[in-house]
Amino acid sequence: SSELTQDPAVSVALGQTVRITCQGDSLRSYYASWYQQKPGQAPVLVIYGKNNRPSGIPDRFSGSSSGNTASLTITGAQAEDEADYYCKSRDSSGNHWVFGGGTKLTVL
Amino acid sequence: QLQLQESGPGLVKPSETLSLTCTVSGGSISSSSYYWGWIRQPPGKGLEWIGSIYYSGSTYYNPSLKSRVTISVDTSKNQFSLKLSSVTAADTAVYYCARLAQDMVATITYFDYWGQGTLVTVSS
Numbered sequence: 709s710s711e712l713t714q715d716p717a718v719s720v721a722l723g724q725t726v727r728i729t730c731q732g733d734s735l736r737s738y739y740a741s742w743y744q745q746k747p748g749q750a751p752v753l754v755i756y757g758k759n760n761r762p763s764g765i766p767d768r769f770s771g772s773s774s775g776n777t778a779s780l781t782i783t784g785a786q787a788e789d790e791a792d793y794y795c796k797s798r799d800s801s802g803n804h805w806v807f808g809g810g811t812k813l814t815v816l
Numbered sequence: 817q818l819q820l821q822e823s824g825p826g827l828v829k830p831s832e833t834l835s836l837t838c839t840v841s842g843g844s845i846s847s848s849s850y851y852w853g854w855i856r857q858p859p860g861k862g863l864e865w866i867g868s869i870y871y872s873g874s875t876y877y878n879p880s881l882k883s884r885v886t887i888s889v890d891t892s893k894n895q896f897s898l899k900l901s902s903v904t905a906a907d908t909a910v911y912y913c914a915r916l917a918q919d920m921v922a923t924i925t926y927f928d929y930w931g932q933g934t935l936v937t938v939s940s
Contacts, residue, residue, distance in 0.1 A: 737923065738923050738924075738925070739923055739924045739925075741924075741925065741926035741927070743863075743927070745863075750912060750930040750931065750932055750933050751863065751912075751927070751930055752930075753926055753927060753928050756924060756926035756928075757919065757924040757926070758924075762928065792862075794862065794863050796863075796865075796925075796926070796927070797925075798925065803876060804865070804876060804877075804878060804879065805853070805865045805868065805876075805916075805925065806865060807855075807862060807863040807864065807865060808862075809862050810862040810863070
């Protein structure tokens with residue numbers, strides 16, 4: 709079982725805003741990073757740290773954190789944002805890394 | 817541009833050892849700023865962190881796999897490797913290698929570069 713919990717599926721209307729959450733005790737001490745994965749492709753880093761986007765990631769992607777919950781927000785979701793999203797952080801011991809179970813985002 | 821490429825057998829027999837190598841190009845595996853890691857994804861399932869290694873050889877393993885996993889680094893070849901022993905069908909997965917970056921106090925860690933992944937099937 710994962711120490712980071714995500715909703716299995718979320719949907720959003722085209723152009724609307726959606727928030728994907730990740731819960732875990734370790735998030736009180738460590739930041740999450742977020743990955744987008746489309747079918748048949750390797751994961752791609754979209755957000756890391758407090759709210760940092762790698763080069764090439766659209767600014768409609770943003771991140772935040774409060775208590776034991778990290779969030780990925782997509783403002784103005786596009787059809788190409790339909791994908792699986794995973795959070796990752798250290799575990800409670802700080803000596804290992806763990807992924808959340810993933811959230812399948814559907815853009816309607 | 818940093819690139820990572822996994823290589824190794826795509827088919828392994830049950831009870832044998834799975835061996836994969838990740839070749840890093842466009843950058844040095846000996847950089848003190850990064851760790852290097854293995855992640856896997858069974859068909860239709862989520863991502864699972866297997867383990868990570870520092871260029872000095874320090875290793876960190878997923879507790880659920882620790883008894884079967886060995887990760888090593890060869891700085892002369894700019895490669896790091898994964899060995900997973902006593903495999904079963906449950907080890908069938910796409911295996912990814914990736915670079916793990918972190919901030920100065922290690923509260924922010926992230927896999928910023930990934931290989932394309934390689935499917936390993938465990939079957940007789």
